[in-house]
Amino acid sequence: MKIAVMSCIHGNLAALEAVLKDIEEHSCEQIYCLGDLVGYGPFPNEVVNTIRQLKIPTVQGCWDEDIVEGLNACECSYPSLLAEKRGILAHEWTNNQITPENRQYLSQLPETLKIGNICFVHGSPQSNHEYLLAEMDAFTALERVLASEADVLFCGHTHIPYVRTLDSGQLEVKVSQPDSENNQFLSFTTPLKRIINVGSVGEPRHGRPNATYVIYDTFTEEFELREVAYNYQETCAAIIDVGLPPIFAWRLAKGLEYAEKAEDPTHICER
Amino acid sequence: MWAILSGIEGNLTAFQAVLRDIQTLNIEQLYILGDLVGINPDSEKVVQRIRYPHADELSPQVCRGWWEEQCIILHGLVATGEPTELEVQYGAETAKKLWDSVSSETVKWLAALEFGFVELDCLLIHGSTVSVSEELTPKTSPWQILDRLQRMEVNHLFCGRSGEVFDYELQAGSIATTVTTLDSQHLPQTMTTAQKRLIGVGSVGRKPPKATYTLYNPYTNGVEFRTVYY
Amino acid sequence: MITAISGLPGTGKTHWIREQIAKKSEPVTYFSPQTESFPIDRICLQSEFPDLSILSVGEEEKLFNLAQTNAVYIELPWYLNLAAIDPLLTQLNCYRVALISSTEHKSEWQNWADEMILTHPIEGNKIIEAFKNNQLQIHRGNLTGEVLDFNSLQTFWLELTQGAYGEVVRVKGIFDILDGQYIYGEFIENLTQKDFQPLKFPLCLNGRPTRFSGIEIVGTNLNKQAIADTLGDFCLSDAEVSYYQQQVKQSLSDL
Numbered sequence: 001m002k003i004a005v006m007s008c009i010h011g012n013l014a015a016l017e018a019v020l021k022d023i024e025e026h027s028c029e030q031i032y033c034l035g036d037l038v039g040y041g042p043f044p045n046e047v048v049n050t051i052r053q054l055k056i057p058t059v060q061g062c063w064d065e066d067i068v069e070g071l072n073a074c075e076c077s078y079p080s081l082l083a084e085k086r087g088i089l090a091h092e093w094t095n096n097q098i099t100p101e102n103r104q105y106l107s108q109l110p111e112t113l114k115i116g117n118i119c120f121v122h123g124s125p126q127s128n129h130e131y132l133l134a135e136m137d138a139f140t141a142l143e144r145v146l147a148s149e150a151d152v153l154f155c156g157h158t159h160i161p162y163v164r165t166l167d168s169g170q171l172e173v174k175v176s177q178p179d180s181e182n183n184q185f186l187s188f189t190t191p192l193k194r195i196i197n198v199g200s201v202g203e204p205r206h207g208r209p210n211a212t213y214v215i216y217d218t219f220t221e222e223f224e225l226r227e228v229a230y231n232y233q234e235t236c237a238a239i240i241d242v243g244l245p246p247i248f249a250w251r252l253a254k255g256l257e258y259a260e261k262a263e264d265p266t267h268i269c270e271r
Numbered sequence: 272m273w274a275i276l277s278g279i280e281g282n283l284t285a286f287q288a289v290l291r292d293i294q295t296l297n298i299e300q301l302y303i304l305g306d307l308v309g310i311n312p313d314s315e316k317v318v319q320r321i322r323y324p325h326a327d328e329l330s331p332q333v334c335r336g337w338w339e340e341q342c343i344i345l346h347g348l349v350a351t352g353e354p355t356e357l358e359v360q361y362g363a364e365t366a367k368k369l370w371d372s373v374s375s376e377t378v379k380w381l382a383a384l385e386f387g388f389v390e391l392d393c394l395l396i397h398g399s400t401v402s403v404s405e406e407l408t409p410k411t412s413p414w415q416i417l418d419r420l421q422r423m424e425v426n427h428l429f430c431g432r433s434g435e436v437f438d439y440e441l442q443a444g445s446i447a448t449t450v451t452t453l454d455s456q457h458l459p460q461t462m463t464t465a466q467k468r469l470i471g472v473g474s475v476g477r478k479p480p481k482a483t484y485t486l487y488n489p490y491t492n493g494v495e496f497r498t499v500y501y
Numbered sequence: 502m503i504t505a506i507s508g509l510p511g512t513g514k515t516h517w518i519r520e521q522i523a524k525k526s527e528p529v530t531y532f533s534p535q536t537e538s539f540p541i542d543r544i545c546l547q548s549e550f551p552d553l554s555i556l557s558v559g560e561e562e563k564l565f566n567l568a569q570t571n572a573v574y575i576e577l578p579w580y581l582n583l584a585a586i587d588p589l590l591t592q593l594n595c596y597r598v599a600l601i602s603s604t605e606h607k608s609e610w611q612n613w614a615d616e617m618i619l620t621h622p623i624e625g626n627k628i629i630e631a632f633k634n635n636q637l638q639i640h641r642g643n644l645t646g647e648v649l650d651f652n653s654l655q656t657f658w659l660e661l662t663q664g665a666y667g668e669v670v671r672v673k674g675i676f677d678i679l680d681g682q683y684i685y686g687e688f689i690e691n692l693t694q695k696d697f698q699p700l701k702f703p704l705c706l707n708g709r710p711t712r713f714s715g716i717e718i719v720g721t722n723l724n725k726q727a728i729a730d731t732l733g734d735f736c737l738s739d740a741e742v743s744y745y746q747q748q749v750k751q752s753l754s755d756l
Binding site for chain 2 (some may be wrong): 003116126139142143161163172173175184186188190
């Protein structure tokens with residue numbers, strides 16, 4: 001079965017519509033969404049309405065969670081003071097716009113979805129704030145897939161798409177315990193695992209303004225990273241019109257490469 | 272030589288037996304990896320014994336354990352979801368007992384304890400780098416163990432949550448990885464990992480009449496488990 | 502000898518002076534008119550040459566005598582009116598050096614300079630055209646007393662130099678950042694960009710800094726309000742300043 005997986009729409013309706021059209025042209029049988037429907041962009045309700053109407057199975061992103069729970073992200077999840085101030089502005093604006101029904105919809109989104117050997121998360125299986133970056137340590141990456149108890153882990157949150165294969169994992173272990181006379185020697189192997197980061201529909205950071213998502217064939221295990229051009233100026237103009245910080249429009253137009261990330265991207269706040 | 276203890280759980284008799292055993296050895300550093308207190312009327316005395324060591328005893332380095340965490344939550348010093356782990360695992364009756372066995376002055380002292388220590392190439396912690404509740408044992412997924420060690424960039428991790436004594440060595444590891452992005456496909460790379468070690472330091476007071484704890488020689492990397500009956 | 506140096510922004514005037522000072526065995530004096538309230542170049546030179554003597558505005562009459570014993574460099578910022586300062590340079594019998602980019606017309610400087618030095622080319626004629634048409638704007642933000650969040654500064658710097666606040670051809674700045682360091686950053690359009698450099702001055706760990714810090718941006722269509730607002734968004738509060746200072750002191754005492 002051919003599926004399309006997208007993430008991080010961030011209130012960018014024009015981008016979402018372009019991606020949906022592209023998905024239709026590629027005759028995918030099912031669409032999944034990895035959250036962050038809102039935040040940064042000017043059309044949070046329109047985006048949520050579209051996802052709801054199309055009944056697209058969706059997991060909760062960190063922005064969706066914050067709109068429901070109130071902004072409880074700890075400062076460590078912001079890479080800088082500037083990012084924090086801008087994040088709060090976008091949060092407050094979105095919080096004022098979102099309708100009660102859409103807030104209710106966001107509140108009931110699950111943190112993970114599991115379909116067969118595929119797991120869908122926003123950030124990582126442990127937290128929707130964790131960044132699974134392409135350059136992450138391979139053993140750490142494998143541990144995240146194993147923690148999801150799946151063979152293929154779909155994620156978003158970083159806004160830069162990639163597919164990473166993790167193969168022939170091997171660990172040799174020796175265990176000694178005073179209760180047992182002999183040392184135990186154990187050997188562990190893992191079969192092929194994949195992390196597929198689907199990038200971002202509405203706020204790309206791969207260096208171009210185009211929307212990105214992924215098409216995956218569950219039978220052949222083939223994947224395709226899709227990049228869809230659309231009229232991003234329309235969204236940029238709307239960002240400024242509705243009174244969101246103009247820098248968001250500029251960043252969208254640049255598809256600005258990931259300029260900053262938390263110092264320890266795997267850091268999970270326990271607050 | 273370091274002596275590393277955990278899981279006293281308010282068992283004063285067991286703790287004093289271990290302290291006597293330590294006195295017979297040449298110990299430079301004493302670590303207590305949490306669970307000083309527990310459902311035991313002597314909990315308060317154990318804390319006093321740790322805070323005010325005798326003149327000829329080492330002053331221990333103490334970090335927070337699962338039971339300390341429960342005390343702190345119980346006394347409202349940290350916010351958490353309902354119901355608490357304490358209620359789920361032990362019931363409301365136990366929460367009441369814990370409240371009675373530890374004074375609020377002591378809870379304030381417990382709340383100020385560190386989560387763990389990084390010394391040389393070692394992390395000393397009650398649970399794991401993820402949480403104070405996480406139990407690492409030889410049955411834990413080795414990939415998870417490797418991840419917990421990597422999170423603090425250390426090659427030795429001493430922990431106490433399970434109460435078990437074990438020396439778990441990750442001797443070798445490798446993995447092949449390929450990354451495809453929109454603009455490029457990187458060639459497969461094989462990554463390897465250095466030797467790493469997870470040590471369960473045992474439990475002083477959880478399994479009467481047997482107390483277990485761990486000795487570690489940071490110069491030779493030697494680990495020795497001690498058992499004291501009381 | 503007294504040498505006067507002129508040239509458009511980003512041609513490398515301070516850099517050229519730095520190279521000369523490094524070669525000199527005699528004492529060196531530096532003077533730069535109309536930069537007193539914004540002494541970025543002077544602080545950079547002092548960081549590298551602690552013995553450098555500095556002359557202030559109003560002390561010009563000392564220049565002639567100093568020139569007997571010292572090598573004297575007068576750095577003329579690009580926005581200075583050369584005609585207005587010409588009598589002084591003539592009176593002092595200065596040796597005049599113009600730093601020009603290869604794309605510039607030499608004839609512009611031929612009458613003024615004793616020596617013309619070709620430095621790295623400045624992108625297109627954008628900067629020169631803008632300069633001639635008087636479109637080149639300069640925006641200065643004095644940040645003295647402020648301590649900045651470094652990660653935010655990096656983000657802002659990237660946005661600024663990539664055109665988020667107008668077309669920028671040259672930026673230089675000196676900043677006090679949260680770990681107590683005093684750092685220098687510069688940007689010249691179309692050149693490989695360098696990382697921020699720590700200046701060789703003591704860490705500021707006791708309250709707000711009193712030394713100069715600030716940013717100077719040269720370009721066209723600069724959105725000065727947005728620049729000022731964004732800078733303001735990552736200046737630390739008193740509580741944050743003292744928190745980070747305590748952290749640094751703690752980690753220094755642990756060493």
